[in-house]
Amino acid sequence: MIKATTADAYRLVHNGILALARAEREGIRIDVEYCERKRKQLTRRIDWLEKKLEETKLYKRWRHIYGKRMSIGSNQQLAHMLYKVMKIEPAKFTDKGEPSTDEDALSRLNVEGIEYILRLRKYTKIRNTYLEGFIRESTDGYIHPFYNLHNVRTYRSSSEAPNFQNIPKRDKEAMKICRRAIIPRTGHALIEADFSALEVNISECYHQDPVMMDYLLDKNSDMHLDMAKQIFMFDSMDKKIPAHAVMRQAAKNGFVFPQFYGDYYGNNASGLCDWVKLPLSGKWADDMGLELPDGTHIGAHMRQQGIKSFDDFLAHMKRVEDDFWGNRFKVYNEWKQKWVAQYRKQGYLQMHTGFICSGMMRKNEIVNYPIQGSAFHCLLFTFIELDRIAREEQWKSKIIGQIHDSILIDAHPDEFERIKAALHHIVKELLPNAWKWIIVPLEIETEVYGVDKPWVQVS
DNA sequence: GGAACTCGCCAC
DNA sequence: AAACGTGGCGAGTTCC
Numbered sequence: 001m002i003k004a005t006t007a008d009a010y011r012l013v014h015n016g017i018l019a020l021a022r023a024e025r026e027g028i029r030i031d032v033e034y035c036e037r038k039r040k041q042l043t044r045r046i047d048w049l050e051k052k053l054e055e056t057k058l059y060k061r062w063r064h065i066y067g068k069r070m071s072i073g074s075n076q077q078l079a080h081m082l083y084k085v086m087k088i089e090p091a092k093f094t095d096k097g098e099p100s101t102d103e104d105a106l107s108r109l110n111v112e113g114i115e116y117i118l119r120l121r122k123y124t125k126i127r128n129t130y131l132e133g134f135i136r137e138s139t140d141g142y143i144h145p146f147y148n149l150h151n152v153r154t155y156r157s158s159s160e161a162p163n164f165q166n167i168p169k170r171d172k173e174a175m176k177i178c179r180r181a182i183i184p185r186t187g188h189a190l191i192e193a194d195f196s197a198l199e200v201n202i203s204e205c206y207h208q209d210p211v212m213m214d215y216l217l218d219k220n221s222d223m224h225l226d227m228a229k230q231i232f233m234f235d236s237m238d239k240k241i242p243a244h245a246v247m248r249q250a251a252k253n254g255f256v257f258p259q260f261y262g263d264y265y266g267n268n269a270s271g272l273c274d275w276v277k278l279p280l281s282g283k284w285a286d287d288m289g290l291e292l293p294d295g296t297h298i299g300a301h302m303r304q305q306g307i308k309s310f311d312d313f314l315a316h317m318k319r320v321e322d323d324f325w326g327n328r329f330k331v332y333n334e335w336k337q338k339w340v341a342q343y344r345k346q347g348y349l350q351m352h353t354g355f356i357c358s359g360m361m362r363k364n365e366i367v368n369y370p371i372q373g374s375a376f377h378c379l380l381f382t383f384i385e386l387d388r389i390a391r392e393e394q395w396k397s398k399i400i401g402q403i404h405d406s407i408l409i410d411a412h413p414d415e416f417e418r419i420k421a422a423l424h425h426i427v428k429e430l431l432p433n434a435w436k437w438i439i440v441p442l443e444i445e446t447e448v449y450g451v452d453k454p455w456v457q458v459s
Numbered sequence: 460g461g462a463a464c465t466c467g468c469c470a471c
Numbered sequence: 472a473a474a475c476g477t478g479g480c481g482a483g484t485t486c487c
Contacts, residue, residue: 073482075466094466102467125468128481154477156471163479166470174469199471199476261475368476372471376477404471404477464485471477 001352002436009354013149016380019387019399020147020157026398027142028164029410031183031454035131038177042127049120056113061085072120075101082109122174130178133162147402149380153365154373155355156404157380165403175457182455184410188397190449191416193423194406195379201440202375203260205352207335208439211328216440224252231255231272231320232298233305243292250275255317259324262364265317272317273310278302283309336367352437353377378431378442379405385426386419393418413451420446 004012050072053059062081063070071077082088083099090099091108099105103121106114137143145164147157159165167182168174184190195201197216204212215223222239228251229237237244254271273280276298278289284307288299307313325333343349343366348358351370355377361369379402386407387399397415401408411419427444449455 071483074484076483096465098465100466121467125481129469129479133480148478151479152477156477158478159470160479163470166468166479168469170470178469258475263475264473266474363473364476372476376471406471460487462486465483467481469479 001439003350003352004354004435006350006354006356009155009351009356012353012377012380012384013155015384016149019384020149020402022387022391023383023399023401024144024146026400026410027144028400028408029183029185030134030138030141030143031181032135032138032141035135035181038180039127039131039135042123042131042177046120046123046127049116049123053113053116053120056116058086058111058113072117073124078117082111086111122171126168126174126177130162130167131181134181137162145401153357154369154376155351155353155357156372156376157402164401169457179455179457184449184452185398187451188410188412189416189451189453190455191409191411191419191446192406192449192455193382193409193419193444193446195375195427196443196445198378198405198442199371199375200260201442202378203332203371204440205374205437206339206370207332209329209331209335211330212332213440222248224248224256227251227256227320227324230323231317232276233302233307241293243290246290247276247298255320259321261368265321266314268321269310269314269317273313278310278313280310336363339370340366351377352435376404378435378438379407381431381434382423382426382444383407385430386422389422389426395419408455411448416448 053072058081062077065081065085066077078101079090079099082101083090088109088111091105092100092102094100103118106118134143137145143162143164145159146161147159149155149157151158157165168178182190200212201216204216215221225237225239225244225248228244228247229235231251232247234244234247237247239245239248250272254275255268258268258271270280276290278284278299284299284303286300286303287297289302290298292298292301302308302313307316339349340363343361348356349361349366349370350356351374353374355373357369357373383399383402386409389395390397390399395415395418396412397419398410399407400410409419423444423446427442431442432438447457
């Protein structure tokens with residue numbers, strides 16, 4: 001396997017900066033009038049929520065104690081009210097050891113007014129960070145986010161002014177409000193090209209685990225469904241059944257991905273229980289948790305399997321984790337050990353893309369950096385080549401942005417098919433030819449938004 | 460009055 | 472023994 005050198009890494013950064021700078025100069029079109037309109041609308045909603053909050057006992061006591069110094073946005077004051085004045089036991093603590101007031105902590109409390117505070121946070125975030133950011137940073141209807149290649153320890157990119165890499169997507173309401181502001185040039189459509197499961201595929205290029213390789217090559221296999229079966233103890237599952245789909249999501253986002261980042265079963269067990277609505281303490285009962293297709297509940301099923309409490313589940317998840325790394329992905333695990341030992345011996349690590357990370361690192365950082373970095377470098381390579389082809393062929397379409405494993409294009413309809421073909425050529429020919437260490441087939445998928453339509457997913 | 464910090468929260 | 476990787480940004484707060 002031929003790996004890249006630091007000189008190769010330098011060239012990638014050099015060409016990357018030039019290509020990204022061209023995207024920055026093109027800019028992303030913003031519907032500024034919409035932003036202004038929506039900002040006013042959100043302000044009215046925020047004012048209404050504040051009025052509702054003012055009617056609550058929590059607010060009145062808060063006002064009584066703090067007077068003019070009271071600020072609804074002060075979490076320090078809120079923590080004092082909840083955990084000192086009202087003497088509530090904090091559900092969790094911050095990194096600095098203070099009682100937490102994050103969404104998770106607050107939503108466990110049964111205090112009138114908390115719901116208003118959470119909604120106020122959500123809408124002020126949308127208004128102040130995103131809509132006002134777009135308005136502030138736009139000139140003549142375009143924003144020009146910066147893409148940096150010098151800020152991130154893994155040699156990923158970052159984005160600023162405004163950050164174009166954290167626009168809401170998961171929360172559908174926030175997604176619609178914010179992405180409605182991002183529009184294509186007149187007569188164009190936005191195209192988003194995403195690598196599928198890029199980091200998992202790149203991890204394979206390091207550890208070469210045969211079981212993982214089978215999962216990546218066999219389109220009919222489903223790692224997350226297999227883990228759901230093991231975690232929730234079912235012989236078979238079908239992801240088309242809604243309850244099974246929930247458990248698959250839980251396995252994916254509550255176990256598999258966190259484990260790949262270096263999490264452990266203790267955290268996973270709590271997260272998984274939240275997903276399927278099982279309590280984190282005490283005995284479980286037959287009527288608890290997610291409802292199954294036959295009308296029974298997951299609580300009854302787990303009890304039948306001998307998991308009768310959270311403590312039982314915790315012990316079960318320890319066994320699942322041991323099996324995950326000790327049997328299923330044994331070779332991946334052995335690579336992690338070797339990779340850490342090598343770093344500790346030579347004092348640095350070098351990615352397959354040539355980039356070197358040095359300095360003191362923890363175990364999780366040592367094994368995550370090369371995967372995160374190299375995955376982004378595949379995107380950057382693709383971005384550079386797409387930009388080169390677009391200039392050579394004088395496309396009307398503009399490459400306008402990048403979000404770690406995806407590229408955003410402001411595309412002319414005449415060029416849709418050419419763009420897809422060019423992307424396919426880069427990912428299937430140029431990339432694997434340039435980097436022989438890529439031992440898995442990478443896939444890039446394109447989503448075309450409507451002509452003259454914003455960046456809003458319809459599903 | 461501004462720099463630096465904490466917290467919370469958005470993305471991959 | 473340790474125990475989720477990488478960022479940017481707004482608001483509040485603290486320090487100089």
